[in-house]
Amino acid sequence: MGRYPCCKDDDDNDLKKGPWTEDEDEKLTDYINKNGHTNWKSIPRKAGLKRCGKSCRLRWNNYLRPDIKRGRFSHEEEETIINLHSVLGNKWSRIAAHLPGRTDNEIKNFYNTHLRKKLLKLGIDPKTHKPITHLNSLIDLSNQFTSNSNYFVSLASALRLQAHFTLQAKIQQLLQSLLSSTNTNFFSPMQGSFLGHPIDQAERSQFLNSSLANFTTTRPCLDNTPNSLPNYYSSISNSLEVPSEKFDNIETIQRSSAWALYEGDMHKPRNGANSSEYFQASELNLNADHAECSIPSLVPSTSENSNLDQNCIPKFSELDDIDAWEIPHDDEAISSFWNTIFQ
DNA sequence: AAATTCCGCAACCGCCAGATA
DNA sequence: GTATCTGGCGGTTGCGGAATT
Secondary structure (H helix, E strand, O other): OOOOOOOOOHHHHHOOOOOOOHHHHHHHHHHHHHHOOOOOOOHHHHHOOOOOHHHHHHHHHHHHOOOOOOOOOOHHHHHHHHHHHHHHOOOHHHHHOOOOOOOHHHHHHHHHHHHHHHHHHOOEOOOOOOEOOOHHHHHHHHHHHHHOOHHHHHHOOOOHHHHHHHHHHHHHHHHHHHHHHOOOOOEEHHHOEEOOEEOOHHHHHHHHHHHHHHHHHHOOOOOOOOOHHHHHHHHHHHHOOOOOOOOOOHHHHHHHHHHHHHHHHHOOOHHHOOHHHHHHHHHHHHHOOOOOOOOHHHOOOOOOOOOOOHHHOOOHHHOOOHHHHOOOOOHHHHHHHHHHHHO
8 A cells, every 4th residue: 555645535525725814824834934845745634624634734835934035136046047957958957057046937937927027038949049040030039129118128238239130140040941933123133133223244243252251241330329239130131021911011121131142242322321321211211102112322332333224223113023022922921931030 | 087908926726646534 | 567646837818907999
């Protein structure tokens, strides 16, 4: 025969569940203070409680124990939890062992409700503690950065370069994908044109050889001002908005990406506009109920093509060969297509 | 002001490894 | 050696208060 089962005796039907009352807390505390807790099963009966032994143990360990520290977690405790979680994972009891006065349950709740969100806002996956790589998460991150105070920016100082390069890798990956699949007259460097403008051999060669390779190093650099990163992420991610299931925004992707690639090569747009302004302007134009192209200054002043007649720029109504992108048509395949690009 | 939604947290549930009759 | 319980753990639930509509 083994031991007697817990909470399965004849009184089982009378056992109380739910929140503990002050009276119950007092009875349990009094009993344990006088007798200790060697056998949880017998405690409720001896203490005059209609509770299961397991419930008593939980109540004592998570709430009534005298050495429990209540109140907010300190900054040091937060850091300890995050560091330990990155090593131990969801081993809450082991994490709690390093935080005197804190229970595993309390740490678990705190992590899941506060630290998880905080890590997400920093662009860190709360499970793996690695930078988030899904574009939607990055978009959310950019929104958080844009709307929040400097608090997270200061916390993120060690992480933002990592996130910065992760995002740039995404963009580069996207552009490579676009470059390899595009066959339109909208953006077709392989065929020697950009937005309908011819690109000569030298320019084309320079474009292909350097734009992607240099993209990560020729982007506008982040400085240390608190708003630099939020604005940067906001502008980039907005310009690369993932289209809806129906690809209503496919033009946005095409044009913004084309611009991003071109800008990556040429460093700066004409007229002294910065890249953020350009992305946002482009986005605004594209979201309007436009009938024609409205970003003529994509052609840099340094280019010999800068004097081209703006009327050469194709109208949107002419950009109807989306099929040439080999983009799938059913929802599942569309999802898979973009996941391949963004992950 | 009322209804609804969101959020935090205490408590419960179910599983497992080790203990023990 | 085996059957079964205990204690511990991580995941989940649901209540109550706060925030939002």
